[in-house]
Structure formats: C-alpha cells, structure tokens
Amino acid sequence: MIDQNTPLFDCNTCLFRLLTCQYISADEFEPIREASIQLHFKKGETIFKQGTKSSHLVFLHKGIVKFIDEVDSGKDFILAIVKGPKLLGAANLFFKETNVLSLVAVEECDICMIDQKLMLSAAVKHGELLLAMCERSIEMFQSSIFNFISLAHKQVHGRIADILIYLWEYVYKDSDYEFILSRKEIAEFAACSHENAITTLSKFNKEGLITLKGKKIIINNIEKLYAISKIG
Numbered sequence: 001m002i003d004q005n006t007p008l009f010d011c012n013t014c015l016f017r018l019l020t021c022q023y024i025s026a027d028e029f030e031p032i033r034e035a036s037i038q039l040h041f042k043k044g045e046t047i048f049k050q051g052t053k054s055s056h057l058v059f060l061h062k063g064i065v066k067f068i069d070e071v072d073s074g075k076d077f078i079l080a081i082v083k084g085p086k087l088l089g090a091a092n093l094f095f096k097e098t099n100v101l102s103l104v105a106v107e108e109c110d111i112c113m114i115d116q117k118l119m120l121s122a123a124v125k126h127g128e129l130l131l132a133m134c135e136r137s138i139e140m141f142q143s144s145i146f147n148f149i150s151l152a153h154k155q156v157h158g159r160i161a162d163i164l165i166y167l168w169e170y171v172y173k174d175s176d177y178e179f180i181l182s183r184k185e186i187a188e189f190a191a192c193s194h195e196n197a198i199t200t201l202s203k204f205n206k207e208g209l210i211t212l213k214g215k216k217i218i219i220n221n222i223e224k225l226y227a228i229s230k231i232g
Contacts, residue, residue: 001201007038008038008039008040008061008064008110009038009061009062009110009112009200011033014061014112014114015059015061015085016059016061016085016087016102016114016141017029017033018068019087019127019132020032020122021125022130022132022134023126024090024122024125024127024129025073025125028041028122028211029122031118032114032115032118032119032122033181034113035118036112036114037056037112037113037114038061038110038111038112038113039110039111039113040108040109040110041105041108041109041111042105042108042158043105043106043107043108044064044104044105045104045105046103046104046105047065047100047103047104047109047111048099048102048103049099049102050069050070050099050101050102050218051067051072051098051099051101052099053097053098053099053117054097054098054099055115055116056111056114056115056116057087057088057111057113057114057116057119058087058103058111058113058114059085059086059111059114060082060085060086060090060109060111061082061084061085061108061110061111061112062085062104062109062110062146063070063082063083063084063085063086063105063107063108063110063111064081064082064083064084064105064106064109064171065079065082065088065103065104065105065106065109066078066080066081066082066103066104066106066185067079067080067081067082067101067102067103067187068101068102068103068104068202069101069102070102073189075188075189076193077188078185078188078189079101079187081106081166081167081170081171081181081189082170082171083172084109084110084135084232085137088103095100106181106185107180112140121134137153138166143203152228154231154232155201156190156192156196156197156200157194157200157228158229158231158232159191160186160190160192160197160200160201160227161204161225161228161229162227163189163212164188164210164217164219164225165188165222165225165226165229166224167181168219180215180216180217181215181217182215183197183198183201184197184202201217204225207224208221209221209224209228
C-alpha cells in the first residue's frame with residue numbers, strides 16, 4: 001500500500017463525487033472529500049481484512065479486486081471479482097460493524113477510502129442517496145448469488161465455464177477478451193480443487209474454447225462456453 005503525496009486522481013472529476021452530488025450539494029460533499037484518503041495498492045495486497053473493524057467505504061477508482069471469504073479450514077473462497085470504477089463495501093453501512101469479507105488487489109489499484117460515518121450521516125439526511133447506496137450494495141453481490149446457484153447445481157466444467165463467462169462479461173470485456181488470473185484463483189472462485197481447475201482449463205484449451213498463454217487466458221468461443229454453462 002502506498003499513501004500518495006501527489007493525488008492519484010482529481011476529486012472534482014471522480015465518478016464517486018459525480019454520483020454522490022446527484023443527491024447532495026457540493027458543500028455537503030466537501031467534508032466527505034476532505035476526510036477521504038487516496039491510496040495505491042500493488043497486486044496481491046490486502047485492502048481490508050475480514051473480521052476487522054469497518055471504518056471506511058472503498059471507492060475503486062482504477063484496477064481489479066477480489067472479495068474473499070476466509071474460512072476456518074484455511075481454504076479461501078472468492079465470492080466476486082470487480083473492476084473499477086466501483087463503490088465497494090456499501091453493505092457495511094447497514095449491516096455490520098466489521099468487514100464481512102476480505103478485499104484484495106488482483107492488479108495494481110487506485111482507491112479512495114471514504115469515511116463511513118460521514119457517508120452514512122449524509123445518506124440518512126437524503127433518502128434518495130440512502131436508496132442509491134442500498135441499490136449499489138445489492139448490485140455488488142448480485143453476481144455472488146448467481147455464482148452460489150452455479151456451485152450448487154453444476155459440475156466443475158459448468159462452474160468453470162460460468163467463471164470464464166463472468167470474467168469476460170463483467171471484468172475483462174474491454175481488454176480484448178484476455179485476462180490474467182491464476183489457476184488457484186479460478187479454483188477458489190469455482191469452489192473446486194486446483195487440479196480440477198487445471199484439468200478443465202486444459203480441456204477447454206484443447207477444444208479451442210480458450211487459449212492459455214502462461215497465466216493469460218484468451219476467450220475464443222464465448223458461445224460454446226454459454227452452451228456448457230447451460231448444460232451444467
């Protein structure tokens with residue numbers, strides 16, 4: 001984590017400010033801006049830890065992060081992978097005083113730490129802002145709900161197909177259908193063994209659905225992946 005002396009991005013043009021100021025005035029937003037902290041995280045660094053006290057919302061200005069459930073067995077599960085710009089952790093405003101999940105940088109990220117108490121105070125005063133925050137907190141984990149459905153009803157190849165489709169549609173679609181995610185991370189996202197993830201990806205590679213170049217995965221046939229997902 002790097003605390004920048006030079007701002008990472010301009011608060012005046014930040015999407016979070018533009019969204020929030022649809023519901024509150026610029027003057028009301030100013031204390032929130034002044035209390036906010038811009039930070040840069042390197043790949044693999046933990047932004048916040050599951051079970052620790054929740055004091056800030058996170059606005060992901062740039063980069064990709066993963067939400068992780070760290071279970072007692074020591075085996076982690078990835079519940080969502082998210083690309084910025086995106087407001088993260090809004091659920092903590094309403095439900096928990098501690099972080100429900102861990103948030104880890106998948107690649108280098110620029111974020112803004114937003115004081116939770118100031119944000120909640122503004123939301124309570126402005127019903128439309130409160131509603132917008134609720135909608136964003138639900139939207140944040142909508143993909144996780146669908147992933148749980150996939151895990152409950154599909155075999156490994158169907159779950160891996162769903163993961164690739166999700167990453168293509170919601171995370172890497174504007175990156176020439178290429179993405180870098182370790183086999184371990186794919187296994188954690190699909191709730192399968194490392195070996196099963198490697199075997200399934202190799203099978204998809206041989207069938208021409210994807211191309212594996214080291215850690216890079218290139219989607220060649222998204223329609224076929226949809227077909228595998230449908231069969232389960």
